[in-house]
Amino acid sequence: MQSLPPKTPGWLDWHPKPAKPRLVLPPGAVDAHCHVFGPAAEFPFAAERKYTPCDASKQQLFALRDHLGFSRNVIVQATCHGADNRAMVDACKASEGRARGVATVRRNVSDRELEALHLAGVRGVRFNFVKRLVDVTPQDELQEIAERVADLGWHVVVYFEAEDLPDLWHFFSRLPTPVVVDHMGRPDVSKPAHGPEFGLFLQLMQAHDNVWCKVSCPERLSLTGPQALQGEQRAYQDVVPFARRVVEAFPTRVLWGTDWPHPNLKDHMPDDGLLVDFISQIAPTPALRQQLLVDNPLRLYWPEDA
Numbered sequence: 473m474q475s476l477p478p479k480t481p482g483w484l485d486w487h488p489k490p491a492k493p494r495l496v497l498p499p500g501a502v503d504a505h506c507h508v509f510g511p512a513a514e515f516p517f518a519a520e521r522k523y524t525p526c527d528a529s530k531q532q533l534f535a536l537r538d539h540l541g542f543s544r545n546v547i548v549q550a551t552c553h554g555a556d557n558r559a560m561v562d563a564c565k566a567s568e569g570r571a572r573g574v575a576t577v578r579r580n581v582s583d584r585e586l587e588a589l590h591l592a593g594v595r596g597v598r599f600n601f602v603k604r605l606v607d608v609t610p611q612d613e614l615q616e617i618a619e620r621v622a623d624l625g626w627h628v629v630v631y632f633e634a635e636d637l638p639d640l641w642h643f644f645s646r647l648p649t650p651v652v653v654d655h656m657g658r659p660d661v662s663k664p665a666h667g668p669e670f671g672l673f674l675q676l677m678q679a680h681d682n683v684w685c686k687v688s689c690p691e692r693l694s695l696t697g698p699q700a701l702q703g704e705q706r707a708y709q710d711v712v713p714f715a716r717r718v719v720e721a722f723p724t725r726v727l728w729g730t731d732w733p734h735p736n737l738k739d740h741m742p743d744d745g746l747l748v749d750f751i752s753q754i755a756p757t758p759a760l761r762q763q764l765l766v767d768n769p770l771r772l773y774w775p776e777d778a
C-alpha cells in the first residue's frame with residue numbers, strides 16, 4: 473500500500489464537536505465557502521501544493537452542513553489539490569444537487585472538461601494571488617480563462633492580500649464575469665475599518681457592481697479575538713466593523729461561508745457552531761441575513777431557484 477504524506481507540521485484539524493448554533497438560520501441557507509480535502513487515499517493532494525492537510529471528506533462536510541442548519545454548500549477548490557478538481561467534483565455529484573463548486577483550471581483545459589465541470593455543478597473558477605498558497609499564474613492566462621468561463625455563465629472567485637489590491641485593481645476591473653472576493657480581501661484589522669486600505673477595497677465594490685464579497689473568515693483575520701470557543705457569543709470583535717460595513721453598504725453582493733475545514737490556521741481551530749453565531753454580529757437583522765445566506769448565493773449558484 474502506498475504511504476500517505478504526513479501533515480504539515482503544526483497542522484490543526486477541524487473542530488471535532490462543534491456546538492449547535494444559537495442563531496436560527498433562514499430556511500435554505502447556503503454555506504458559500506467550504507472545502508473538501510481528499511481523503512488522500514482516494515484523491516491524492518497535488519504535487520505542487522504548499523501544505524498537506526488532514527483529510528476532510530464530503531461525508532464529514534455534509535454532516536456539518538446538517539448539524540449547523542445549512543441547506544446547501546458551495547465547495548471551493550482548495551489549493552492543496554491544485555487544478556485536480558476530482559475531490560470537489562465527487563463531492564458536488566454526491567450532494568444530490570445541494571452543492572455547487574468552484575474549480576481551479578489551467579489555460580489548457582478543454583471545452584469538454586469545462587462542460588463536464590458544469591454538469592457536475594461547477595459555476596466558477598478561483599484565481600489565487602496569495603503567495604504562501606500558490607505559484608503565480610500570469611494574468612494573460614487568467615484573463616483567457618475568465619473569457620472562456622464567462623461564456624458558461626460562470627464567475628471568478630479571487631483570493632488576495634489587501635496590500636496587493638493596488639497592483640491587482642486594473643486586472644480585476646477588466647474581468648468579464650461577476651468577481652467574488654474571498655474573505656473580504658484579507659484586511660489588516662489592526663488598521664481602521666474607515667481607513668484608506670479597507671477604503672480602497674470598498675471603492676472597488678463601489679466602482680464595479682459585478683464585484684461581490686465573502687464576509688467570511690473572522691477566525692483568520694482576527695488579531696485580538698476573543699476566539700469562537702467555549703460558548704463565546706461575541707467572538708472576533710476586531711473583525712466585526714469591517715464585515716458589517718460591507719454587509720450594510722452592499723447587502724445584495726455579500727456571501728458567507730464557514731471556510732471549513734479551515735486550512736492553515738495557526739493558533740486555534742474555531743467551533744463552527746459559534747462561527748455561525750458570529751453572523752448575527754455582522755448581519756444583525758433577519759432581512760440582511762436572508763440576503764447574505766439565501767437570496768445572494770442562490771442568484772449566483774442556483775439561479776434557477778432564486
Ligand SMILES: O=C(O)c1cc(C(=O)O)oc(=O)c1
Pocket residue numbers: 549550551552605654692731735736
Ligand atoms: O488562507 C488560507 O490558508 C486559505 C487556503 C485556502 C486553500 O488552500 O484553498 O483556501 C482558503 O479559503 C484560505
